[in-house]
Amino acid sequence: MSDVRAEKAFPVYWEQFHRDARALAWRLAGEARASGGFDAIVCVTRGGLVPAAIVARELDIRLIETICVASYHDYKSQGELAVLKGVCDRVANVRGGEGAGVLIIDDLVDTGSTARVVRGLLPKAHFAAVYAKPKGRPLVDTFVTEVSQDTWIYFPWDMGLSFQPPIREGAAG
Numbered sequence: 180m181s182d183v184r185a186e187k188a189f190p191v192y193w194e195q196f197h198r199d200a201r202a203l204a205w206r207l208a209g210e211a212r213a214s215g216g217f218d219a220i221v222c223v224t225r226g227g228l229v230p231a232a233i234v235a236r237e238l239d240i241r242l243i244e245t246i247c248v249a250s251y252h253d254y255k256s257q258g259e260l261a262v263l264k265g266v267c268d269r270v271a272n273v274r275g276g277e278g279a280g281v282l283i284i285d286d287l288v289d290t291g292s293t294a295r296v297v298r299g300l301l302p303k304a305h306f307a308a309v310y311a312k313p314k315g316r317p318l319v320d321t322f323v324t325e326v327s328q329d330t331w332i333y334f335p336w337d338m339g340l341s342f343q344p345p346i347r348e349g350a351a352g
């Protein structure tokens with residue numbers, strides 16, 4: 180989201196996230212049939228951890244690795260992208276090297292910067308995200324829902340219940 184101001188909010192609740200992550204698993208099951216399956220999952224921390232758990236359960240994948248990337252240091256503003264931990268050789272070479280047979284999972288692609296770096300490390304892997312914005316979309320092999328570039332997605336783990344003032348008290352203005 181670095182150069183476009185996020186004007187619209189897209190809040191996602193746990194039930195919806197579970198449904199969308201399952202929809203991703205259904206699509207990936209089709210991909211797996213066509214491509215010979217996935218032997219391992221690499222989840223992009225931290226956001227990729229949650230959909231990775233759901234997809235791993237649905238596709239019965241038990242070899243799971245993380246790639247630890249940090250870039251959004253402040254809320255909504257992307258800084259320098261740092262890979263804090265790469266992928267172990269056992270997973271990167273699970274089917275002949277360069278990420279062949281590996282499924283990479285993240286919660287979303289926005290500008291595509293994170294996906295570009297991760298794909299560079301595992302060029303033969305399949306990259307999946309639950310949500311995609313237009314700039315990041317060319318970097319993803321499989322996703323479920325596209326939102327506009329000026330939308331900020333609020334995940335259930337980032338939200339909590341809070342009091343809402345009644346509309347007549349000015350909240351609608």
Ligand SMILES: O=P(O)(O)OC[C@H]1O[C@H](OP(=O)(O)OP(=O)(O)O)[C@H](O)[C@@H]1O
Pocket residue numbers: 180181223224225226227248249250251257285286287288289290291292293294315
């Ligand atoms: O396409 P991009 O513009 O690179 O943005 C997408 C990345 O941003 C978020 O991660 P973030 O860096 O905020 O860290 P987190 O997963 O630890 O929350 C999200 O989980 C993606 O990994």
Ligand SMILES: Nc1nc2[nH]cnc2c(=O)[nH]1
Pocket residue numbers: 180251287289330331332333334337
């Ligand atoms: N939660 C959240 N993190 C992001 N990182 C980059 N874009 C987004 C977004 O829309 N929502």
Ligand SMILES: [Mg+2]
Pocket residue numbers: 223224225226227285
């Ligand atoms: Mg992330």
